[in-house]
Amino acid sequence: MPIEMNLMAVPETSLENIKVAASHAMALLQCRNSLRELGITAEVFHDTAGAARALSQTRELDRAAIAPEVAAELYGLKILKKNMEDARHNTTRFLVLTTEGRVVAPAPDVPCVTSFVFRVKNVAASLYKALGGFATNGVNMTKLESYIENGVFASTFFYCDVEGRPNDPGLKQALIELEFFATKLEILGTYPMDPFRLSEGQR
Template identity: 80%
Template sequence: MTPDTPRKIAFQGEPGAFSHQASRRWFPDHAPTPYPTFEAAFAAVASGACELGMIPVENSVAGRVSDVHHLLPHSGLKIIGERFLPIEMMLMAVPEAKLEDIKVAASHAMALLQCRIALRELNITAEVFHDTAGAARALAQTREPDRAAIAPEVSAELYGLKILRRNMEDARHNTTRFLVLTSAERAAAPPEDAPCMTSFVFRVKNIPAALYKALGGFATNGVNMTKLESYIENGRFASTMFYCDVVGRPSDPPLQRALEELRFFAVDVEMLGTYPMDPFRQSAGQQ
């Protein structure tokens, strides 16, 4: 990469997606670079084509993004940060359109579900589209004055649309957590004075009460576990993996002791990253 080449940050989706908006918000010195799939975005970061990746991992309304749990282990990437983005749904249309003329609004099924009360109050019919930003792009091409799209604010800017109604979402607490990824070679330790999170995956041994015993060390050592999720790996129901977020660094004595106990009852323990805790956790009382 030459000095004149802008650094890139990979995201999954079309230009104008919420991941695009998150990339621009927190990494304005990186060029947001879209990829059609999570696999492609991960590969771009692993290969060095992009320095960073901005990947959604969970939403307060819709739940976890399951693909990410499968892709992160063994990817060669490390988590170096987390960001929480409030999800604000914008009703947008071509510049000459008026709110009272809108009959149909297109968007991703999950976005429409999160805006159903507002759509009902406006007497607008919901129409499913494969992607929020894609719905905005398609509307910019067809330019139908009685149709709208529900998408992030950045989509209106990119596709020359006018925002008719802001904050269409029914739940004001709707927030997506993103992970900032980079290659293992680029990953650096977080600042010494930063409160940190640590993420890892593991599989328990096939013995009675293995999960209970594996997690016991976190309780007895006073380690705050903020997330524990199970998922099936490779379609084998006897091979359950667990994804875990805890507060602290592996070098902290309490977490160090808890991880030692975990490894006694678990296999395939992989540390995914230790990274600064987003201030949103403390402001929202989520620590």
């Protein structure tokens, strides 16, 4: 889902008056270049909508909030600058999880993404060997994130997104090769590729 951040303030002020903008730490991080260009100091708040609500109560003329457009509508604020996010592709993703054993698979002609986690030993070249099969089998990996397990460096978990389904010949072989080098492999699910991802891939 595309995420758009907006700089908003009370209707009585203007962009030239703004010295400080409050928002959630992640939102501020996503807008840091825009804030720097405007000469506005970032201030961390516990959430984006909360920053907008607080501003609507204090009515300070030199302060702003960074939040979604709906927050301006809810709290009677004026949007001073839209699309404050530095990256045009600024997005987030929501996952729907189920404990049900039977899940309806996407239609065969629908492009899909498969998500999985795996663990490798903390030895030289373990990750390189574990992921080599994706390159040799032509599988596009779109996300790779690492997580230290239990706060120690003895082993590391990795979260991956790849294009395709586990039964596709290329991905099937890549997972077999990964399993050979990994100490654990768990497929979290396969789901339809979002149209936004498809459109970005065609650029």
